[in-house]
Amino acid sequence: IYAIGLQEMGSADWEGAFLNILGAFDYVKVKCRRLLGICTLLFVKRSNLPYVCSIESELTKTGFKGCWGNK
Incomplete structure (x- = not known):
């Protein structure tokens, strides 16, 4: 499993x-989740894919009045 986090990029x-x-x-x-300049990616080897289930992720906007992303 590879979990990759990036910021300040396209x-x-x-x-x-x-x-x-x-x-x-x-x-x-x-899975891929984006919030402004931040991105998290999750990769799994195809042979392990049958064992992966219930993938969840959460975003919490903490910027201006909880309406905008913030780092």
Whole structure:
């Protein structure tokens, strides 16, 4: 399992890069969450995918009146 956290970047470019690199080793993306300049990605080896279930994630906006992301 690879859990990757990134900040201050364009997530689509990096997500694609990680998919290309890890995909060559038979990893698949299980989850991606974004909030402003922060991105978290979760990859699992395809052979372990049947054992992965109930993936959950939570975002908490702590910026201006709880309506905007904040780092």
